[in-house]
Amino acid sequence: MQQFDAPRKKELTVQADLEMAAWSRAASVMHFFLLLVVAFATPYYHDHPTVLLITGAALFIATVFRVTIVSLFPSHYRRRPALWRFLFRAGTYAAVSIWSAFSCITILFYGDRWVSWFMLLITTGIAAGASISLAPDGSLARRYTVILLGPTLLCGLSRGALGGIPVALTVGLYAAFLWIQGRHASEFYWQALGQKVLLSNKAAEVEERNAYLKALIEGNPLAFVMVDTEHRVQMCNGAFERLFQYEEKEIKGSNINELIKAEDLAFEIVGFQRFAEMGNTVHATTRRRRKDGTSIPVELHVVPLVVHEKFIGLCALYQDVTERKRAEEQLKSALQMKSDFVSFATHQLRTPLAGIKWLLELAAQDTKASEETSSLIQDARESAERLICMVNDLLSVSRLESEKITLSPALTNLRELTEATLKDVHSQLQAQKHELSVWGGEDMPLVCVDSQLFRQVILNLVSNAIKYTPPGGKIRVDLNQRNGLIRWSIRDTGIGIPKRAQSQLFEKFFRADNVYAIETEGSGLGLYMVRLIMKNSGGRIWCESEEGKGSTFTFEIPAKGTC
Amino acid sequence: METSAKKVLVAEDDRFLRRACEMSLRQLGYAVLIAKDGEEALALIKAERPDLVLLDLLMPKVNGLEVLRIMKSTEATRLTPVLVLTNSSRAQDIEEIRELGADGFQVKSDLSLEALSQQVKKLLKD
Numbered sequence: 001m002q003q004f005d006a007p008r009k010k011e012l013t014v015q016a017d018l019e020m021a022a023w024s025r026a027a028s029v030m031h032f033f034l035l036l037v038v039a040f041a042t043p044y045y046h047d048h049p050t051v052l053l054i055t056g057a058a059l060f061i062a063t064v065f066r067v068t069i070v071s072l073f074p075s076h077y078r079r080r081p082a083l084w085r086f087l088f089r090a091g092t093y094a095a096v097s098i099w100s101a102f103s104c105i106t107i108l109f110y111g112d113r114w115v116s117w118f119m120l121l122i123t124t125g126i127a128a129g130a131s132i133s134l135a136p137d138g139s140l141a142r143r144y145t146v147i148l149l150g151p152t153l154l155c156g157l158s159r160g161a162l163g164g165i166p167v168a169l170t171v172g173l174y175a176a177f178l179w180i181q182g183r184h185a186s187e188f189y190w191q192a193l194g195q196k197v198l199l200s201n202k203a204a205e206v207e208e209r210n211a212y213l214k215a216l217i218e219g220n221p222l223a224f225v226m227v228d229t230e231h232r233v234q235m236c237n238g239a240f241e242r243l244f245q246y247e248e249k250e251i252k253g254s255n256i257n258e259l260i261k262a263e264d265l266a267f268e269i270v271g272f273q274r275f276a277e278m279g280n281t282v283h284a285t286t287r288r289r290r291k292d293g294t295s296i297p298v299e300l301h302v303v304p305l306v307v308h309e310k311f312i313g314l315c316a317l318y319q320d321v322t323e324r325k326r327a328e329e330q331l332k333s334a335l336q337m338k339s340d341f342v343s344f345a346t347h348q349l350r351t352p353l354a355g356i357k358w359l360l361e362l363a364a365q366d367t368k369a370s371e372e373t374s375s376l377i378q379d380a381r382e383s384a385e386r387l388i389c390m391v392n393d394l395l396s397v398s399r400l401e402s403e404k405i406t407l408s409p410a411l412t413n414l415r416e417l418t419e420a421t422l423k424d425v426h427s428q429l430q431a432q433k434h435e436l437s438v439w440g441g442e443d444m445p446l447v448c449v450d451s452q453l454f455r456q457v458i459l460n461l462v463s464n465a466i467k468y469t470p471p472g473g474k475i476r477v478d479l480n481q482r483n484g485l486i487r488w489s490i491r492d493t494g495i496g497i498p499k500r501a502q503s504q505l506f507e508k509f510f511r512a513d514n515v516y517a518i519e520t521e522g523s524g525l526g527l528y529m530v531r532l533i534m535k536n537s538g539g540r541i542w543c544e545s546e547e548g549k550g551s552t553f554t555f556e557i558p559a560k561g562t563c
Numbered sequence: 564m565e566t567s568a569k570k571v572l573v574a575e576d577d578r579f580l581r582r583a584c585e586m587s588l589r590q591l592g593y594a595v596l597i598a599k600d601g602e603e604a605l606a607l608i609k610a611e612r613p614d615l616v617l618l619d620l621l622m623p624k625v626n627g628l629e630v631l632r633i634m635k636s637t638e639a640t641r642l643t644p645v646l647v648l649t650n651s652s653r654a655q656d657i658e659e660i661r662e663l664g665a666d667g668f669q670v671k672s673d674l675s676l677e678a679l680s681q682q683v684k685k686l687l688k689d
Contacts, residue, residue, distance in 0.1 A: 351671055362583060
């Protein structure tokens, strides 16, 4: 007998009991019907109907009981399976016992006459039928056979009815055969049932899986289409239908290329397919055509479909990127407008600023002016100077950002450039009483940079070091080279940069909190400009700092022998 | 002294800058001619034959580049030095001005008495 594990056995038992119940309903009604057949065939009973009446009534009650039990299956079996099974067996035993008694009485009463033979025939038939209909419960089937045929056999022997020993032997053999056959039928039944349940479970699983996949494809917001090896559409989802304005049924079997290829991109689409057919996944941003002929920008992924190592077609996913493209365009033009505006504004600012500065310079020459007036003019000159610096920075930043700046790189000696730049800050250094030293770089290779821009870089970094170091500080510039890179760094003993500010230090208009204690004038453009220049020159800049102790700014650029 | 003073033409449409230029050049001892636009500039160049022209590029009527082109293609004024006043410090703009024949250029925002004096002296070989 096939072995099943416990939960499986339980599941199968339910199924077996259900089938047995269904068969038993017909069998029990048939059983009663056979009694009526026998009743018509036994003439003497018609004169003395007591036996018929008693047996018939008893069998009728048993049949009603059995049918009731069977019809209670759907409502009661789940709750009390053991009780249901007990009652079902009880009903079956009762019916078979009644028939067995009826059979014995009839054979004993009629003796060796055709009625007895007829009874024996019916009874063995019932036994045969039961061994099949009770196959789900093997032990019940076997007991049924014994109860039905055992007494009948003994009756036949006891009175020498039905031809004595030979017949008894035949019936005995028949019973033994049914016994064995009952066992096999039961085994066979259980095996078949196991297979059947297994298959139906598998089918349900496959169905669920299909439904799941269908939901996955259908619910996908990306337009999905699957084509076979000839690029004929096999299936598509709702998003595809909406995006390309086709219905699945109208395009099924059509060549996808004829449907959605943008006129001028025939070459591309074939290229993508070839590439995907070689086992690659294609990602691209391109255009495709809708049913109404309009062309839309899409993001596209083409994936080869391989099932059991066999290439069966392609699957493509499309996303409409019209909105994104539009937003990108808008952003681009907004950025351009901003940059144009800054450039325009600063250019227009330069002429009046130059006028102010110059006129003030001329006014300052007036020796007849009072001391107060002279001092006011001096302040106005400084203020104008600062404004000019800011406008210049803003203009540089705007050019660097829009990458409109044309670099004029030349071979430059960084050490010399540093020293030349330091001359510009000499007065500031002296005013702050800082000590500044430059180390290394005398025999370093030249670098290929725009010296005007690098002068600004160095000036910015040195000015910052001077500005943010309390008077009497030490500033040290180091130049060295390693691994083909020239490294320039400046270390100060200044106020340092708070940890939280360090990550934003090189961003536009950013100023750390602690600088306001020193001065409030900075624009927050200097280090941003430095970073932009570094980016444009293929270098990088970073900063290490501890608040209250000082900062070190370092930039690195590749050492190049030629320009 | 007065008769030997060299003549410098200032062609600049911004009146403040023009005044500053004028005052500065007077201080330096030059005779100053003033033009508010390109048309005036061309007329004065023809009539007065200045020794040096300070030329703004963006001017009404005839712009500075055009004035420069006419000057450099006219035999009489071909050798007159021109100092271009510009708002742009971009390398390619400066290169373009130089190609047109300008003898010097000065970024306006960097203008000062000293810067102007240096440039003018250099161009007049004083």
